[in-house]
Amino acid sequence: MPAVQETIDQVRQIDVDQYKYGFETKIEMDKAPKGLSEDIIRLISEKKNEPEWMLEWRLEAYQRWLTMDEPSWARVKYPKIDFNEIHYYAAPKGTTGPKSLDEVDPELLKVYEKLGIPLKEQEILAGVEKTKIAVDAVFDSVSVVTTFKEELKKAGVIFMSISEAMREHPDLVRKYLGTVVPQSDNFYATLNSAVFTDGSFVYVPKGVRCPMELSTYFRINEKNTGQFERTLIIADEGAYVSYLEGCTAPQRDENQLHAAVVELIALDDAEIKYSTVQNWYPGDKHGKGGIYNFVTKRGDCRGKNSKISWTQVETGSAITWKYPSCILRGDCSRGEFYSIAVSNGHQQVDSGTKMIHLGKNTSSRIISKGIAAGVSDNTYRGQVSAHRKAENARNFTQCDSLLIGDKCGAHTVPYIEAKNSTAQFEHEATTSKISEDQLFYCLQRGIPEEAAIALIVNGFVKEVIQELPMEFAVEAQKLIGISLEGSVG
């Protein structure tokens, strides 16, 4: 793993301020007034030029949301959120929707350049960047640009913002939206259904292997806004797509809400690989500020022999509440969940997965690596269930926790339920500390403490890092190193 050296260098360069994406950009914004009401929802829908049925869908969700209570079962603590203090829509002035690269405000392009996100197709094509990655860039509530659209179109792949898809491919959107995460699913998903502003839409037609990695990059910039994005990915029969999501936000004293919904649908023999490198602002060292990341992600292996694989690297956010799940509906379908959740400082993570086995001969695999440092709390919460008809369902779960220091906590909460006697579920869990012996051994070889921890932690998470697309594996390793900076001493 050559990235380890880079991790070390990166850790070295960082002084007190560990979060390097904390800058704020002054861009003239078009904002909805604070608060949530039917009028605000109508305004969002109008801004997006949506069809009537979409507005109705939103309003229905809103009515339902009004009757719901915030969930309280997760092992996280935070003051009550005032949902009327949030702006539900914020867009850079003049951007009603994505444009071609030449038309995008250069200030915005600079933001993504600063974040290291490749948006310039020409340079990528000229070989400046090694691999081609198509990017959809979402800034606060809107998608500002989607790259490589033409090239993807040639392969038949639709990759655009969901707002655009609603206008250009209404039938597809209408057919699949809300079929995996229904409007009424949970408090945050329902809120999202009412107010979601943008996100990505992907459709890979029958038998097509998407010719490049797709990626969406989410940036929260504006103060007091919530980001409510919605992503919908459909892999038709025999299709394959690999998708990556990245996220950052400026450094602020107030908490900001990010409540996304992601729905994946894999039809017969299709495969979706969804990777996340989540790096929202985690708050300062006293626990002030940071993003509340309350996200509902679910994949539906709807067809036989389909496969959905979630890989996540969670390093940011003040609070993470997130359980990317798979419904294994099709016979012989397969679900995977690979996760690294790092918590430092005052961060709280309650994350895991659900593997719901419905079809015959379905299998799932869960590898979760939790790393807790500082005074953080890190909980793995997972559910594996086999329903009556899920003959020969198989699951293997491995949850490993690593503690750095003695003021943090790691918790594992597995729920296992088998209604079919042929199901075979295995669960393994370990908790370990970076031992004094390991640390001293590394020091004695001349490896300074920070670098030694980065090395040991990278070893601990290796199994999951290997699941990430190559380019992102390097990024993820760096991020983990940075997140743990200052965790000892």
Added chain:
Amino acid sequence: MLEIKNLHARIAEDGTEIIRGLDLTVKAGEVAAIMGPNGSGKSTLSYILSGREDYEVTEGDILYNGESILELDASERAAKGIFLAFQYPVEIPGVATRQFLKVAMNEQRKYRGEDELTTPEFMRRVKEAAAELKIAPEMLRRPLNVGFSGGEKKRAEILQMALLQPKLCVLDETDSGLDIDALKIVADGVNALRSPDRAVVVITHYQRLLDYIVPDTVHVLYKGQVVKSGDKTLAHELEAKGYADIIEAAA
């Protein structure tokens, strides 16, 4: 090269004194053997030399090339050329042996203000050193010390020593858990490193290792002090008569 003067040290946690007025001088080019019964402070001495924080020096000094090292942390001492071959090498899961070697070599170079090794240069050095110690390339791909046999672990220690090229090598009970063939390979590795500008401190319980790594001086440690020093014949004497006489004389 190494000068230990009236050293007193204790376990930081509970204050138990282990080293009680230890004096020892080892010159460049010298191989010094430290022997002594169990609990005499041999392993503790190796940890204190290499800067383990579990121990506190309460009195005296350790000079390395004329300078006190008490204020340096373990990684700085290592980068200055002090190497400890562990009695029980530690497992580092998920970190390939080769990767660990590369990080260690480059961190030391960085500390000394040298450029990092290029990958081909690193590979060349590792390949050469591994071949000398009969270490298969496959072993270098495995996570460091994880699932290694006793012999493999000790060979991996010597491999690290050969690549890091330290100036002061401390071998803590390197012979424990080794069969005779492995012992020979390890001893050959150490002997290959003997040079006029390098000192070796061999900590051992038994004479056996000293048949293969022949020492210039032998020191007997008892209750945290050097109670007797001599040449290699002292080791044979101990082997024949045990420690009883010396202990009695010291008491």
